[in-house]
Amino acid sequence: xxxxxxxxxxxxxxxxxxxxxxxxxxxxxxxxxxxxxxxxxxxxxxxxxxxxxxxxxxxxxxxxxxxxxxxxxxxxxxxxxxxxxxxxxxxxxxxxxxxxxxxxxxxxxxxxx
Amino acid sequence: xxxxxxxxxxxxxxxxxxxxxxxxxxxxxxxxxxxxxxxxxxxxxxxxxxxxxxxxxxxxxxxxxxxxxxxxxxxxxxxxxxxxxxxxxxxxxxxxxxxxxxxxxxxxxxxxxxx
Numbered sequence: 517x518x519x520x521x522x523x524x525x526x527x528x529x530x531x532x533x534x535x536x537x538x539x540x541x542x543x544x545x546x547x548x549x550x551x552x553x554x555x556x557x558x559x560x561x562x563x564x565x566x567x568x569x570x571x572x573x574x575x576x577x578x579x580x581x582x583x584x585x586x587x588x589x590x591x592x593x594x595x596x597x598x599x600x601x602x603x604x605x606x607x608x609x610x611x612x613x614x615x616x617x618x619x620x621x622x623x624x625x626x627x628x629x
Numbered sequence: 630x631x632x633x634x635x636x637x638x639x640x641x642x643x644x645x646x647x648x649x650x651x652x653x654x655x656x657x658x659x660x661x662x663x664x665x666x667x668x669x670x671x672x673x674x675x676x677x678x679x680x681x682x683x684x685x686x687x688x689x690x691x692x693x694x695x696x697x698x699x700x701x702x703x704x705x706x707x708x709x710x711x712x713x714x715x716x717x718x719x720x721x722x723x724x725x726x727x728x729x730x731x732x733x734x735x736x737x738x739x740x741x742x743x744x
Contacts, residue, residue: 520671548730550732550733552735558737558738559633559719559735559736559737559738560672560719560721560735561735562732562733562734565730565732567730606671606672608672614674614677614685614687615660615662615677615679615723615731616662616674616677616687616688617664617672617674617721617733619664619671619672619673620671621669621670621671622671
């Protein structure tokens with residue numbers, strides 16, 4: 517069965533520092549991976565995805581993610597965090613038979629001034 | 630503006646009173662889906678539709694119904710809501726029939742409380 521794990525419930529970082537939100541996956545076959553962000557009282561917004569090709573994927577709002585096949589990871593990164601990046605982040609893997617996204621449990625990112 | 634809309638955004642109801650949450654997209658997407666979000670569980674798929682008149686169960690379909698009579702609309706129906714259906718619900722759509730590269734776009738969410 518396919519699954520995604522986000523090992524940290526919360527990540528705290530100071531503004532201006534680099535941030536990493538971790539995600540590991542378990543799939544049979546090729547992984548198709550996504551990151552979404554949810555701001556308070558808002559829907560999910562797409563950040564980036566990995567389908568194939570370059571292991572470093574660049575997305576919206578200065579975020580990027582590194583796909584690592586040997587470690588089965590897809591960590592979200594940003595070189596310099598902003599207070600406005602504070603939100604709930606979800607990693608997901610696509611189930612190709614049904615099209616559904618299988619989500620991790622989410623990681624709350626708190627960026628402090 | 631390309632978007633997925635849901636109504637209502639907030640709903641408080643009582644056990645057993647039938648309700649419908651509407652979902653509409655204006656992007657001519659073929660694939661539509663409903664998820665529910667619960668703390669610590671992430672989002673779980675309830676139902677999905679790959680095209681008009683084609684619907685299928687997701688991971689947690691019990692207590693829910695859907696229909697897809699038009700391409701743009703995908704309502705979620707709770708015939709007899711129960712307190713364990715208190716949750717945050719999201720509708721999503723994507724261009725293709727759930728192809729691997731398709732990005733799913735999400736609505737703003739409907740917060741449902743069943744008393």
